[in-house]
Amino acid sequence: MSATIKPVNFRIPVWAQRFATTVALLLAWEAASKAGLIPARILAAPSAVAGTFWDMLASGELESNLLVSLGRVLTGLSIAIVTGSSLALIAGLSRTGEMAVDAPMQMLRTMPFLALVPLFILWFGIGETPKIALIALGGTFPIYLNLFSGIRAVDKKLVEAGNCFGLNNAALIKHVILPGALPSFLVGLRYALGISWLSLVVAEQVNATAGIGYLINNARDYMRTDIIVVCLLIYSVLGLTTDFIVRTLERFALAWRPSFINVT
Amino acid sequence: MQNQTLFAFKALDPANPSGSPAPKPVVQLRAFTRRFSNNTVLDSIDLEIGEGEFVALLGRSGSGKTTILRTLAGLDTVSEGEVKLPSARAVVFQEPRLLPWKRVWNNVLLGLEPKALGGAKAARTLAQKALSEVGLDHRADAWPSTLSGGEAQRAALARALVREPKLLLLDEPFASLDALTRIKMHALVASLWQAHKPAVLMVTHDVDEAIALADRVLILAEGKLIVERRVDLPRKRQPGQPGFAALRRYFLEQLGVEAEDETQQHAVAKEIILGS
Ligand SMILES: Nc1ncnc2c1ncn2[C@@H]1O[C@H](COP(=O)(O)OP(=O)(O)OP(=O)(O)O)[C@@H](O)[C@H]1O
Numbered sequence: 302m303s304a305t306i307k308p309v310n311f312r313i314p315v316w317a318q319r320f321a322t323t324v325a326l327l328l329a330w331e332a333a334s335k336a337g338l339i340p341a342r343i344l345a346a347p348s349a350v351a352g353t354f355w356d357m358l359a360s361g362e363l364e365s366n367l368l369v370s371l372g373r374v375l376t377g378l379s380i381a382i383v384t385g386s387s388l389a390l391i392a393g394l395s396r397t398g399e400m401a402v403d404a405p406m407q408m409l410r411t412m413p414f415l416a417l418v419p420l421f422i423l424w425f426g427i428g429e430t431p432k433i434a435l436i437a438l439g440g441t442f443p444i445y446l447n448l449f450s451g452i453r454a455v456d457k458k459l460v461e462a463g464n465c466f467g468l469n470n471a472a473l474i475k476h477v478i479l480p481g482a483l484p485s486f487l488v489g490l491r492y493a494l495g496i497s498w499l500s501l502v503v504a505e506q507v508n509a510t511a512g513i514g515y516l517i518n519n520a521r522d523y524m525r526t527d528i529i530v531v532c533l534l535i536y537s538v539l540g541l542t543t544d545f546i547v548r549t550l551e552r553f554a555l556a557w558r559p560s561f562i563n564v565t
Numbered sequence: 566m567q568n569q570t571l572f573a574f575k576a577l578d579p580a581n582p583s584g585s586p587a588p589k590p591v592v593q594l595r596a597f598t599r600r601f602s603n604n605t606v607l608d609s610i611d612l613e614i615g616e617g618e619f620v621a622l623l624g625r626s627g628s629g630k631t632t633i634l635r636t637l638a639g640l641d642t643v644s645e646g647e648v649k650l651p652s653a654r655a656v657v658f659q660e661p662r663l664l665p666w667k668r669v670w671n672n673v674l675l676g677l678e679p680k681a682l683g684g685a686k687a688a689r690t691l692a693q694k695a696l697s698e699v700g701l702d703h704r705a706d707a708w709p710s711t712l713s714g715g716e717a718q719r720a721a722l723a724r725a726l727v728r729e730p731k732l733l734l735l736d737e738p739f740a741s742l743d744a745l746t747r748i749k750m751h752a753l754v755a756s757l758w759q760a761h762k763p764a765v766l767m768v769t770h771d772v773d774e775a776i777a778l779a780d781r782v783l784i785l786a787e788g789k790l791i792v793e794r795r796v797d798l799p800r801k802r803q804p805g806q807p808g809f810a811a812l813r814r815y816f817l818e819q820l821g822v823e824a825e826d827e828t829q830q831h832a833v834a835k836e837i838i839l840g841s
């Protein structure tokens with residue numbers, strides 16, 4: 302393999318450098334499994350995980366459960382975005398709104414929302430509702446907090462300039478305040494996504510009949526560490542993918558920022 | 566000798582109703598007073614600015630120059646006195662205040678409806694024209710954060726002028742620029758003013774800038790306009806020009822700056838060398 306590496310003038314691509322350690326660890330893990338140092342019921346070998354992954358994909362089991370999980374996150378996150386943004390706009394754009402909204406939000410956010418699971422089960426039963434509610438609740442706070450502070454941090458001088466050049470309130474919000482708060486909103490969105498996956502994991506421990514968490518629970522009962530590892534990897538790939546999507550979104554939406562101007 | 570000159574100016578002042586504005590004032594302040602709690606910043610100010618007149622407002626830091634300008638921009642509430650303003654006003658602030666998320670040409674058009682300008686294409690053409698007037702048409706598509714300080718101020722100037730204001734307000738617009746760029750900007754402002762003829766109120770702390778550009782110079786101190794003086798020097802004014810240095814001395818004196826200032830002595834020396 303290394304024969305293809307030209308001795309001179311060859312620069313290892315950055316991505317390869319970054320993955321070198323990971324690959325080394327995987328090889329070590331595989332070797333340890335093969336040598337019997339790590340029994341399969343403790344942790345399946347990478348090759349076994351890959352095989353299981355392929356089987357789950359071929360049978361359609363993975364896709365269907367993934368879709369269920371994705372659906373939960375998307376629904377919950379959409380609710381979080383709508384609620385968080387609405388509350389942030391109310392609190393950010395008026396003093397009265399701030400009085401009404403900000404204080405309770407600041408109090409609620411200090412509560413570890415995952416602790417609400419028992420209450421949610423009592424309120425919403427054990428169907429889809431408590432799962433989506435948990436994801437929605439978890440995502441609402443980062444969206445709210447970041448957008449609210451983003452709106453408040455918009456340069457007063459720019460607002461004044463907008464005023465001066467004849468923008469009415471609606472136009473001010475559209476041309477000055479929202480674009481000014483967009484970077485903070487996107488930061489909030491990234492946090493919200495991270496929290497959504499976390500909420501998903503917790504929510505799917507609650508009597509799920511489909512979804513990645515359900516697969517994990519099932520696999521635990523049959524001591525299938527290979528399936529558990531596949532699902533864990535799926536979780537992290539989902540996290541990475543959504544993070545990548547938001548970052549791409551940032552690159553387009555915030556193209557005016559000096560940090561992006563130099564990149565593109 | 567210097568004192569004599571100054572005295573001569575002082576003696577001339579009441580005789581010369583230098584504050585007499587052009588016949589049709591676009592701005593009228595009558596007994597305008599502005600207080601912040603019990604700090605009276607502007608105390609019963611009377612001010613008229615004629616159509617197309619270029620007025621410079623000098624004053625020490627904290628004397629209330631920005632407060633007057635904000636009132637003329639309609640950014641402040643008027644509670645005492647009478648204020649008449651034209652509706653077509655535009656401001657260039659001390660900082661460019663361009664929206665960083667709008668490209669330069671979109672910033673120029675801020676607050677203007679493309680529909681009212683005859684469509685998106687006509688609007689773009691208008692922005693382009695305004696930018697070429699300030700020598701910035703090649704940067705029309707740039708993001709504001711990539712402009713230099715001078716370019717950003719020129720974009721702000723284009724944004725102000727594109728709406729053909731009756732009253733153009735400049736709040737120390739060149740204070741943050743280097744001396745060389747500032748001189749270029751003076752020439753630009755002078756030519757744009759000649760072309761569009763808005764009434765201008767320019768706040769500045771630079772006496773030379775005021776003399777170079779203004780028809781009339783006002784000095785604000787302790788809430789009152791203590792000096793209102795026409796500048797009758799022929800245009801394309803330069804510090805070496807006859808009368809320039811004397812005016813500068815006079816204004817500096819009124820501002821309470823003693824003549825020992827380095828640059829001023831240098832300028833006086835230059836004046837002597839130039840034989841005026
Ligand atoms: N919003 C405000 N609240 C209270 N005091 C204010 C306010 N705005 C201005 N002042 C006071 O009014 C006075 C005049 O301020 P202003 O900004 O007009 O000064 P200026 O002449 O523009 O000074 P500079 O040359 O430093 O810009 C200052 O003493 C300032 O502290």
Ligand SMILES: [Mg+2]
Nearest residue numbers: 630631632736
């Ligand atoms: Mg000021």
